[in-house]
């Protein structure tokens with residue numbers, strides 16, 4: 001589903017931050033991406049999102065070569081991915097409904113379809129009835145659920161989360177992880193970058209570990 005083949009990423013200022021990274025995530029697999037601060041986790045996620053390009057190797061998503069994608073293809077490739085961030089990245093002046101609807105509006109869906117899908121996504125993350133609230137009126141855990149609803153609303157086959165529980169207490173973090181597992185159970189592939197070793201060790205999933213840009217466990 002997602003395949004890294006001998007991927008090297010170099011920044012002019014810092015040198016190689018990823019070296020010869022290879023792994024294959026299969027359809028419906030959930031994996032953690034871990035490693036020390038500066039190990040290259042965010043860089044690896046940026047390569048998947050095609051925010052950055054690798055210098056060597058290739059990255060494949062469902063048979064399409066992300067590393068060789070033309071600029072004009074990138075928005076379409078990104079629709080296959082849902083992104084979740086540590087700081088939620090919600091629009092504070094928009095309601096929960098509008099935040100979750102955003103990817104569908106951008107993709108050009110009609111009014112009724114948007115309404116149906118947004119309500120289904122909010123129900124999935126346990127936020128039915130909060131459509132009209134603004135993000136600041138929600139708890140941190142609820143804001144992250146809005147971020148997750150926005151990421152899954154157009155049913156992408158791949159979910160990428162960058163430290164999604166970094167701002168949450170352990171109980172809320174476990175709830176969010178259970179939510180990711182529920183997506184995996186319906187066939188979505190999930191990659192979660194996290195420092196949280198105690199949370200990762202409680203869950204029985206594959207762990208990809210980076211150390212100074214090299215994959216030492218995968």
Ligand SMILES: Nc1ncnc2c1ncn2[C@@H]1O[C@H](COP(=O)(O)OP(=O)(O)OP(=O)(O)O)[C@@H](O)[C@H]1O
Pocket residue numbers: 011012013014017035036037038039040041042043044
């Ligand atoms: N745009 C950039 N230009 C130059 N160097 C960069 C850039 N982005 C990241 N780096 C360097 O690449 C290395 C890996 O950074 P990266 O952010 O991928 O690590 P990380 O594992 O996500 O760290 P953290 O857990 O602290 O977020 C670091 O040495 C960092 O300074």
